[in-house]
Amino acid sequence: PAAACIPETINLTDPSYTIGNDPNLKYSYWQDALAKTPIPNPTKIAQTGNYFVLGTSPFGCSNIVPINTSISAPPNTSVTNYMACGSIPLDSITPTKGSDANASINYFFDTTASQLMPGNHRFTSSTNYFIKFTAPAGCSVIKKASVTINDYPNYTVTQPAPVKIP
Secondary structure (H helix, E strand, O other), X not given: OOOEEOOOOEOOOOHHHOOOOOOOOEEEEEOOOOOOOEOOOOOOEOOOEEEEEEEEOOOOOEEEEEEEEOEEOOOOOOOOOEEEEOOEEHHHOOOOOOOXXXXXXXXXXXXXXXXXXXXXXXXXXXXXXXXXXXXXXXXXXEEEEEEEEEOOOOOOOOOOOOOOOO
16 A cells, blocks of 8 residues: 555555455455454554455455555655746755755645656746655655746836036
8 A cells, every 4th residue: 555644544445455356355354464363443554564464265265465554654844935036946946944854855736746847947927836745654745835926127217317527
């Protein structure tokens, strides 16, 4: 299963973990490889650990397979929004200053963190963007950030009349 962040839980009964297997198998969930201690609630695993899935066929044949979970604290995050005139390059700002130094950080155009923003991206208009922080144990958090781009002021200057020196 994908890593989860506290207070999230992992559902070991999710069919995506057994997809492609014989559809007639019945599954049970255990804390040990000998299937001696059942998991009280396999739909809400709240701790990192090694668990076991016992698959039993209609004929009574069975096999037990390990499944590992990773549940960790989310990284500490701090997001600073920026304002600039005209435009501002992403690599010239520090929107994550004060965040967990061990977290990996990536920037995205979308809330689902699927459209990666290049590090040399230049903001030319006001927008929201998204920062994905991933802790070393795999727990990820996505935070919204914004950049406000203001126009340069438009004005003219009247030149003074020339001065004659006597």
